[in-house]
Amino acid sequence: MGRAKGALKNAFWEPEAERLSPKRIKEVQNERLRGLVRRVYEGSAFYRKLLRERGIGPDSIRSIEDLEKLPFTTKEDLRDNYPFGLLAVPFSKVVRIHTSSGTTGNPTVVAYSRRDLEIWANCIARCLTMTGVTPEDVFQVILGYGLFTGGLGFHYGAELIGAKVLPSSTGGTKRQVKLMKDFGVTAFTSIPSYALYLGETAIEMGINPQKDLRVKTISCGAEPWSEGTRDKLEDLFGCMVFNSYGLSEVGGPGVAFECIAQDGLHVWSDHFLIEVIDPKTGEALPPGEEGELVITTLSREAMPLIRYRTRDIAMILDDDVCECGRAHRRISWIKGRTDDMIKIRGVNVFPSQIEHVLMRMPGVGNNYQIVVEKKGHMDELKVRIEVTGDIFKGELKDLVELRERISSELENALGLRLTVELAEPGSLPRAEGKAVRVLDRRPER
Ligand SMILES: [Zn+2]
Structure with a gap:
């Protein structure tokens, strides 16, 4: 219910890929899933062993209908094979390494090839373009830079669009607000609780976020939040706020994002194959039923994951093409993590x-x-x-x-x-x- 500062326009970064028909998406997924199984069979000792145990050869998987024959990958698998046991390419092809926070024990490692980084930046560019960011914008990245995937992920995506990127990272809240005002920041990304704090701090500093700032589009993610908080943020800044979803294990932010219809998050289905399962039985659930999100990375080279159990609880929405023109599958907001319950x-x-x-x-x-x-x-x-x-x-x-x-x-x-x-x-x-x-x-x- 936010009062938008000027209406945002629905726009496409990779129009061809973003406007694939449902039928084409399925064909692309079938082809990429076959390629993925072949690649991990050849390149990853971990997956080769797992697939052989199930009698799956490099050419056993014909289409996404065969997905359930494939084993799940869990966070424990990543920890047990720390640091590089899940690489599917020679180490020389790796050009970037991130890790998850890893509050206990080994962190989970995520490695990228040059092509992985290109696809990642393009996915973020799609997300930002979809929510109104253009080369004209001053884009403030208020997310941690470093091992956390958030900062650098958004940085390169926004830069690819040609926006003027302000890598202000986290902390120094008053300085963040000052930069936002002085530099005429028109778009930013941060975690939602911090976005609220930024708005409160602006008011304390005598700055009215709606009148004295020029922010017209905000994206938030990386912690569980709700549409009620979104409403609060939209009222605070007087602009639209979008939900961003991703997790470091499958590459970071840019997996799924809301469009200006704000009716679920589009999962970039040419790169990520999504399932919702019953966390107890592992059985796939139909759209509209809540369960654990499971993600297969269709395009990643360095560290692809097959049926990764995210522990995030959500549902797949109906398969109709969204009013924005994208048929990329939509998921609900994340209700929580199985760990947070x-x-x-x-x-x-x-x-x-x-x-x-x-x-x-x-x-x-x-x-x-x-x-x-x-x-x-x-x-x-x-x-x-x-x-x-x-x-x-x-x-x-x-x-x-x-x-x-x-x-x-x-x-x-x-x-x-x-x-x-x-x-x-x-x-x-x-x-x-x-x-x-x-x-x-x-x-x-
Ligand atoms: Zn849409």
Whole structure:
């Protein structure tokens, strides 16, 4: 519901590939899947062994209908074969190496050939062009540069378009806002919680994001978020905000992106083959059913992945061609990660469900925290919520009615009793990286 600063135009970066018919997409996928199986069979000891165990030869896979014969690849496979066990090309062909954050144990490695980097930049260029970025734009990349794929991924895509790229990376929030204003930034990308923080900081600095900044298109991703947060961001900056999806294991951002229809994220289906499976049984689920996203990289050379289990929960949307003219399959927003799911008194809760409720409620500020504790034998769920500055008059206890309204909305949505605690505006911790939304203080799980 954002007030767009001038309407964004639907545009194409690679018109031919982006406008493939559903039938052509399938043909391209069949051909590339056959090529992929042949390549990993020849180039990757890891996959050759896995395929042989299943009696699959280099020419056994004829089309995407055979996909289910292929084994899954998991994050554990990547860890077990750290660092370069999944390479499918000679090491001399690798020109870039990134890793995932890897908070515990070995990080997961992602290696790129020159062609992988070209395709990656073109995928990002497609995403940005689709959401209104042109050579005229000043594009601020407010994502970590370095081993994280976000910064460099967007950098090269935006540069390929010919936009004026400002590699401001993360941190130094006031400086970020100053650059945005002084350089007339018209487009930026960041993680959503940080985009909110940037908007708040601008206001604190006396800068009205809608009037004093020229931002007309924003893309956000790399952490779970909700359409409620999108609405807040669109109101804050007065422009359209788009959801970006990718993960380092399959190459980084640029896997899927919203178009200006804002009706699901287009997966670039000539490069990525997507499935949704039941995470328990591994069985494929039809469009409209929620499950775990599984991605096969059709074009990657250096480190292709077959049926990679992303642990992200989403669904495939109906297969019709979108109003933007693209038939590339659309997925829903990511509901959460199987890893993020919190089990409370037997009920599965995704932090994004809580966010979804909160961000639509008037009086709720930009920051919240979910705390899970054990009281006796019982799990206790507490949600700490910052209120907005306009309703806070110095005493939180004056806001009893708001607190009760939030708790009944949350209890309805989750089917779970919980405690709501209000907090003063600006009092919960801010992160210049990904927001820490969940504190699970239960002793053993
Ligand atoms: Zn579309």
